[in-house]
Every structure is written in C-alpha cells, then in structure tokens.
Amino acid sequence: MLIDLVARRSALALIVVLAARTAFAQTGPAVLPSQFEFAGSWAPLATEDVQNDSVPVDYLGLALTEEGRTRALSYDESQKAMIERQCQGWGAAYVVLGPFGLRTSSQSDPRTNRVASYTIDAWEDWMTMTIWMDDRPRPSANALHTQAGFTTGRWEGGALAARTTHLKAGFIRKTGVPLSDQATIDWRFFRHGDVLTVLMVARDPVYLAEPEVVSKSFRLSKTPLDYRDPCVTGFEGREPGDSVPHFPPDQNPFLDEFMKLYNLPREAVLGYRDTLYPEYRKTIKDTYVPPPPCTADCGVAGNFVRRR
C-alpha cells in the first residue's frame, strides 16, 4: 500500500521533472514559413519620427549631395498651393514616410493560381503601388516613370524583398528634399506576428550622398482601412500662370528656424553625411546646449509640432 502511494507520487514527480527538462532544454529554432500573408489592412504605429515634415529646412538624418541640399533650400511649400501641383502626390517612399496605414491585397495568375502581384492601395495623395511577383522583366529605362515607379519582388529569407525603379522625380521629405528619377528603392517587408515592419533603402546618385534608410512598423488591423477619398483641387491663392514659388537657396528665410527651435547644429539640420554616425556626437559634445524645457505639445503623437 505504502509503496503504491510512493509509486504514484513518484510517477507524478517524474512527469513534472521530465516536463521541466523538456522546457529547459535547448530551445530549437522555430520554423517560419518562407512566405507570410501580406494581404490585409495594416495600421501605422506612429512611435518613430520618420516624417519630419512640420518645419521647413529640416534635413536631419539625411546625407545630401550639394545639389540635393541646394534644391531642397530652394523649395517653397507654397508650391503645393498651385492648382497643378495640389494633387501631384508623393512618391513610393511615402509608404514609410507618410502617416497612413497600408491596405494590401494579392492578385493571382488565373493560369497558375500563383500570386502574380501584390498591391498597396492608393490614398489621397499617393498612387497605388504594385509589386510584381511573376519574374517579369524590368521595362526599358526610357519607359514611363511614375510616382509609384515599377516594383518587382521575391521572397527571401522569410521576408518580402522588392526593388522600385522608374520613379518620377519627386521628394523624399515633405520639406522639399528632392529625389531624382534615377533613384532606386530597395524594400524589405518583415512580419513578426501581427507586426509588419517595412525597411526602405533609397539610393539616388543625384541628390543623396548615402542611402536613406527608414523603417516603419504597422500592426494588422481588425477593421479594413479605407483611404479612398480622392484628391480635390481648389483655389489656394495661386492663379494659373503665376510663377513657381521658390527661394534662392542662400536666401531661404526658414534656414535657421528649425535649428533655433531645438538648438541643433547647422550641419545636421542641413543633411551632412557625417552627422549620421556616432562619431559625430563626440564633435558636438562640448558645444551642444539642450533646448529650454518643453512647454507646449510635448507629447503630441501626431506629425506636427507647434512653431514658436
């Protein structure tokens, strides 16, 4: 009787110990599918400052060529008031630079039933972007360049890798930092659970001295996103035939505004390459003076800051 009791309890103890041994043993790799479900609605997680579009002449985090800097300094936001530019829209980079979520879908080849393409649906000022997955050749360099460009993709290491070419000349920041029609963008779409992280690496031999790398995360939305409102033009103070608003680059009246707002070094605000690396911090350590304590909009989660 006694030994039966001991046996039962020992067996129970054994189960616990074996279970613990299993749990504490080396945890082998989890196996991921080589592809994930990309189609769906992805709501933006706006906890990273990727847009920087609230104050003119903010080129922080960019490595610009002299030509890029000059073009950017000549930009006047009033251009967007011109009726022919109001719905000009933003380029492919706006996937990660813009404030919107992504609504994506897949299209199958009816002959093979395999995914032939993915699309990221348009929103008010952004064109639908198609990622071709059917190994089609890239068009001629002289083919039409558009805001969305031409994009091909493939699955690579569990991520969706894509490349965009044939971009129409546009901007990589809403503050007027240009991106030429020779630019290319490499993308990686990573999915971990319900979080989609989009990594953008933009190269431009004309305006960027080094690639612009931006990542943005999205969470799978339980409700469909809907950004179908069309862009509508209206009179915003510029008559047809008016000149294109711009500044002589060395006379941009907003040159110092962002620098003064946050006591930032000029070379960083103007997008010099060296400012992107840790060594740069050491060069300003003894001269940088933090800005005065924040008193307004200190925790606004949106994209815009109040200009003092």
Added chain:
Amino acid sequence: MRRSLVAAAVIVTAFSAVAVPVSVQAQRQGGVPPRSARDAAPIDLTGYWVAYVTENWRYRMVTPAKGEYRRIPVSPAAVPIVNAWDPLADERAGNQCKSYGAGGIMSVPGRLHITWQDADTLRIDTDAGTQTRLFRFTARASSSGTPPTWQGESLARWEAVAAPDRGGSLSVVTSNLRAGYLRKNGVPYSERATVSEHFDLAALADGGELLLVNTIVEDPVYLNAPYVVSPHFKREPDGSKWDPTPCSSTW
C-alpha cells in the same frame, strides 16, 4: 505484491532516466545530440555594427528638451517623472546608465560587437555606455529573486525559414529590468517592462548588410501602449572604430 514490485521498478527506471543527461540519452538511442544555438543559427549576426542614425535623430544624437516625450505613448504616471528629470541627480545617485538599459540601448548611437559567449549564449557589447547584453537560448532555472539589472535577462530563440529556403530571424524577450529611460531626457520605463525584439538582416545593393532591430517595449506602469522602434545598423569590416565610452546622464 506484484503491483508493488512493478511500481518500484517504475520508480527506479524513471529516476535513472532523469539522472542521465539529454545528450547522453540521445547518443544511447543512436540520435544526434541537440544542436547548439550557435550551430543552429539561420543568420550570422556576429561582427561589428555601427548605428546609422537616419531616424529619430533629434531624440538620439542630442539630448532632447526636458519634458518632451513626443511619439512615446506614456501613461499619466510617467508625466511627472518626465518633468522632474534631473540628470545631475541621476549622476550623483549612480544612475548614469538609466538611458543605456535594454529598453533604450539599441537606439543609443554607437557600435555593437556581437559574439558567441558560449554555444548557447549570444553576447552583444555596446561601446556607447560599455554595456553587455547576454541572449541565452537555454532557459535558466527560475531567476526569481535575482536583482534586476540594466540589461535584464534575455531569452532568445531563432526563427528559421523552412527548408529549402534559408534565412530567418532572432527573437529575444527581455525582462527583470532595472528601471530606466527610453530616451536620454528621462522618459521612463519601469521594472515591470518587457522588451521584445526581432533581429533581421537585409543585404544592401552595394554588398553591405543592414541589421534591423525591431523593438517593442511594453510597460504596464509608464506606457499606455507598446512603444515600437526599429533602429538599424550597418555591418563594419572590423573593430577599428570601436570606442568604448562610459555611461553619461548628461550626454
């Protein structure tokens, strides 16, 4: 009597089995010992990496204004702490590493040196703040009672893409953290925070490589929602630019 003998045999056999290491059991059974995490790695993270600060520049490369916590979903409980931030008091109290804890260290501009400390422990050293993170692939016995630390305890797991494709990701969950800052200017996370990270690689067109660290900080005390950032690093050929510097609460 017979049942008792069987039961006794079960006890002896069972505890004998438990006493034998898993690897030895595998060999006795003609199996292969479990591969170490180092051998099972679907991607190679080892080497030197430099932060490429193209995002959140104003929050990372310089100290932001006191009281600013833009884009961090702080709870009401955090606001008084944000507004009371005193870097000199932190320094005096020996808390100059508060912004170098696991909740914020990957966003601190600097270099990473990633190595295998042993077959089942990946080690990340940072030159900024001279910190060390240990990613253990084998769960340790309960760490309850272990004092929290800046880097906490990290349990890692590979996520490998099914054959015949190659590649994958490193998933890391860190807890048992000493309370720290998400940003240099005192935006807090508590000891109850957990940090979930995915380390992914992306090849660059010029032959280089990027390391993307998708980081989700959750804190029931000082955050209303997960705080998500994804700092990235460029691979460097060697450690010639490695420059360890101590923690600083003022810079």
